Amino acid sequence: MREAAVGQGLLGILGGMGPLAGAAFAARLVALTPAGRDQDHVPALLCNDPRIPDRSSARLGQGEDPLQAMLAGLRLLERAGASLIAIPCNTAHLWYEQMARRTRVPLLHIVEAVCDDLERLGARDPIGLMGTPATLKLGLYQEPLRARGYEVIVPDELGLAQCVAAIAAVKANRPAEAFEPAAACIRALVARGARAVVLGCTELPLAVPHDRRDEFGAVLTDSIDALARAALARCGREAAVPATA
Numbered sequence: 001m002r003e004a005a006v007g008q009g010l011l012g013i014l015g016g017m018g019p020l021a022g023a024a025f026a027a028r029l030v031a032l033t034p035a036g037r038d039q040d041h042v043p044a045l046l047c048n049d050p051r052i053p054d055r056s057s058a059r060l061g062q063g064e065d066p067l068q069a070m071l072a073g074l075r076l077l078e079r080a081g082a083s084l085i086a087i088p089c090n091t092a093h094l095w096y097e098q099m100a101r102r103t104r105v106p107l108l109h110i111v112e113a114v115c116d117d118l119e120r121l122g123a124r125d126p127i128g129l130m131g132t133p134a135t136l137k138l139g140l141y142q143e144p145l146r147a148r149g150y151e152v153i154v155p156d157e158l159g160l161a162q163c164v165a166a167i168a169a170v171k172a173n174r175p176a177e178a179f180e181p182a183a184a185c186i187r188a189l190v191a192r193g194a195r196a197v198v199l200g201c202t203e204l205p206l207a208v209p210h211d212r213r214d215e216f217g218a219v220l221t222d223s224i225d226a227l228a229r230a231a232l233a234r235c236g237r238e239a240a241v242p243a244t245a
Helices: 018-030 055-059 069-077 091-099 110-120 131-139 140-147 157-171 175-191 210-215 222-234
Strands: 009-013 044-048 081-086 125-128 196-199 217-221
Touching: 009 018, 009 196, 018 055, 018 157, 018 222, 044 069, 044 157, 055 081, 055 091, 055 131, 055 140, 069 091, 081 091, 091 131, 110 140, 110 196, 110 217, 110 222, 125 140, 131 157, 157 175, 175 210, 217 222
Parallel strands: 009 044, 009 081, 125 196, 196 217
Antiparallel strands: none
């Protein structure tokens, strides 16, 4: 069942995970909005806080738990008047239930948004899945995808290393260097039979520019755009342009 629309309320964006992904989400929200003037856009407030500890390291037992820092950001957005919150970080959703229980504001779920986007795109399985070591190891996407009837293919050891390299390059503000490792992982998943590939870390859509996504012979779903589409839908809008724009 779809949640009720929130109308013209303020959309809160808990970003900083990483900072470029948070900024890109805000930009794509604007780009995908059907608008003829400033006032047609969704009011949004971006909390782009890079001080939040690394999520993947924390879940793998190698770093500080980010939950309290994420809750602080959510409370800031609550106080600012947000009526809906989007979190453009896939790995952060490993704490989704804890966050949802401790905020009064509805939180969008990025995995649900991506699954909806696969259906919108008419994607056929098997689905190749890219992401951080934590999301892949802990199955953030696997069970929801299987519940929708999709067979899932995850990267092998080399593919995971390529994902990590692409993500690290984007986080270091070198997105041009991220394309080759990300593309190599996509090609390997397609060679293993994937008909669609989930860019399941919000750095990965920045590694693979929209104008190069036709190179792979598979449908690509972009977790930044999927989350932006979900936000627009909850705000009573439909995205105005294709995901490839």
